[in-house]
Amino acid sequence: MVRTVHILLSVCLAVLTVAGCSSFMGEPAAKADATPPPGYNPIFLKQVVPMPPTAPPKATAQITGIDTRNSQKVVVTLHVADSLGTYFSQTDPSSLKKLICKVTEKIGNEEIPIQKFTIRQRTESDPVQYAIALVMDNSGSMGDPRARTVQDAAEILIKKKQQTDALALVRYDHKVQIEAPLQESSESLLSLHRKNGLFGFGGGTAILDGTGEAIAHLNSFASPSAIKAVVVFTDGQENSSKATQTDVIKQALKSNTPVYAVDFGAGVNEGYMEGLARATGGYYWHIYRTSEFPDLFEDIYRRLRNGYVIEFTPTTYGNHTVNITLCWGSDTLQASGTYNNTPDLGTVVLLDVYFDTGKSVLKPESRRAIANVAGIMKALPEVAIELRGHTDSTNNTKDSQFNLKLSQQRAEAVKDALVKSGIEAGRITAKGFGDTMPVSSNATEEGRARNRRTEFVFLKAP
Structure with missing residues (x-):
């Protein structure tokens, strides 16, 4: 019996060897390699060396990835290498801070400088698994x-x-x-x-x-x-x-x-x-x-183990082009990449609108955020929006409902601004929650600042 099983198994293996597996399930085997398009010249990282004082002749900066999983943070990964696959690592902390000299974002025809950003470096010596x-x-x-x-x-x-x-x-x-x-x-x-x-x-x-x-x-x-x-x-x-x-x-x-x-x-x-x-x-x-x-x-x-990581808070939502200028001695290198951080349906995100304390009149610096959301809604007619106003727990009045009323008035102010920007009122819902939904402790000024916020969530239009 054992001998018979071995013979049958050998026959099956022989059939597989002769017939091959490439035609199984109807997928034909691949043909010869495809011809690369003109200008195809990939850079594969092969070694890591300390960054020299001046840029080598064929050094380039490349944005490899842009992570927007956190709606309040953009994480850009940058690699600096030459055409031979040598990655340049800046090991001097003081020089690392000066390496990125300019970050801008282009949204539509507007170019916005990013004033606050951080930079750190991943290295193969990092004690992480x-x-x-x-x-x-x-x-x-x-x-x-x-x-x-x-x-x-x-x-x-x-x-x-x-x-x-x-x-x-x-x-x-x-x-x-x-x-x-x-x-x-x-x-x-x-x-x-x-x-x-x-x-x-x-x-x-x-x-x-x-x-x-x-x-x-x-x-x-x-x-x-x-x-x-x-x-x-x-x-x-x-x-x-x-x-x-x-x-x-x-x-x-x-x-x-x-x-x-x-x-x-x-x-x-x-x-x-x-x-x-x-x-x-x-x-x-x-x-x-x-x-x-x-x-x-x-x-x-x-690339997983090495890279320059630049982080900043996005100024708006939608399609962005990030432009990074790297200052290397007397030389500069440019790198750019694109991302779209339009919130998914049902995702609650912050809206950068501003009010004076205790007031519900939008301040002028809120215009960019209003224009940004209005632009997205015009591009996505199937989308509705729910605006949510929140306050901290501070209430120096005798009206116990003051914060609830204030949050509702602020949400209504944002709705009015969107309507003036051309969005149908029927696509907009405004709700005030007062101090009932804090995201941080009201015991500190920092926590209270986080709790004073206006949020929005895109929904499917009725």
């Missing part, structure tokens, strides 16, 4: 040789990662498999990693299911203090997932796990993966050549 799930496309369109190249690149990453960082390996076609659970041991990861091409895979493409399962795996096994990241790779288009993109984005945001997305080749839906990365606070890459996989995997890891 990264918990990374590498999610590899094993669908039929990959083809066996290309899948093996990706597996070779994963092996290199396992060998190069820091000892304290944890890595999980995930493979997917129309199904998902955790090949190696999250762990620090490179030796154990290498023993579990299978460099066997598409053996056992080769079906459809379930990008979202693979990504979602990786997020769930990190949530279950990563240390609470670890910085989590999912790196997902695909050469095709989603065609097999049960999860939706909205599901995965919500899952990533809830668990504070950014998705770093990589597209390969031509004919992929680049906007789809880029949207997934941007919505979760991750980065996005697009490559064209199989030979780039090893350099790409190292680049991703180095």
Whole structure:
């Protein structure tokens, strides 16, 4: 009986070897590498060196990612490197503060200087653990040789990662498999990693299911203090997932796990993966050549571990272009990136409007915020808005309802301003809550200042 089973298994394996997996589920194997577009010249980080006093001839500054998951904070990640992949790290704290000499935002035709921002640097020596799930496309369109190249690149990453960082390996076609659970041991990861091409895979493409399962795996096994990241790779288009993109984005945001997305080749839906990365606070890459996989995997890891992080409070909502000027000795480098922080339906956010103490007349400096919200509502006619006024607990009058009345009057003042800006009154609701919904303690001036606020939430128009 045992001998018969072995014979049958050998026959099955032989059939798989001859037939291959690339045609399973109807996805044809990939063709030759796509031809890169004119001007394609990616920079893959390969080494980190201290920043010299003056900029090398081919040094560039690049905004790799803009994280707007917190509506009150924009987090920009900047990398400074030359064309050979050398990343320049500023190790002098006093020089680091002077490195970014100007930050501006362009909203429409208006350019707004950002007066207050902070800068810090991530380095490979930071005493933090990264918990990374590498999610590899094993669908039929990959083809066996290309899948093996990706597996070779994963092996290199396992060998190069820091000892304290944890890595999980995930493979997917129309199904998902955790090949190696999250762990620090490179030796154990290498023993579990299978460099066997598409053996056992080769079906459809379930990008979202693979990504979602990786997020769930990190949530279950990563240390609470670890910085989590999912790196997902695909050469095709989603065609097999049960999860939706909205599901995965919500899952990533809830668990504070950014998705770093990589597209390969031509004919992929680049906007789809880029949207997934941007919505979760991750980065996005697009490559064209199989030979780039090893350099790409190292680049991703180095960019996670290194970078200049600039943080500031956004002045408005909607589409923004961030422009950063880096002062390097007598040289300047420019970097720009875009983001859209329009609040999702149902999300409560602050509105930067101002009133004098105890008054409900909008101050002139409120005009930009009013114009900003009005512009968004004109662009999104299907959206309604609910305005919410709040006060602190201070009440120097004999009227116990004073704060409730004041908050209602302020919300009504904002509504009136929006109506004057061309928004239909029927799309606007104004509510005052007085001091009943504090977000901080009223025992301190700082807390009271936080409690005095006007909020809004976009809703689906009736």
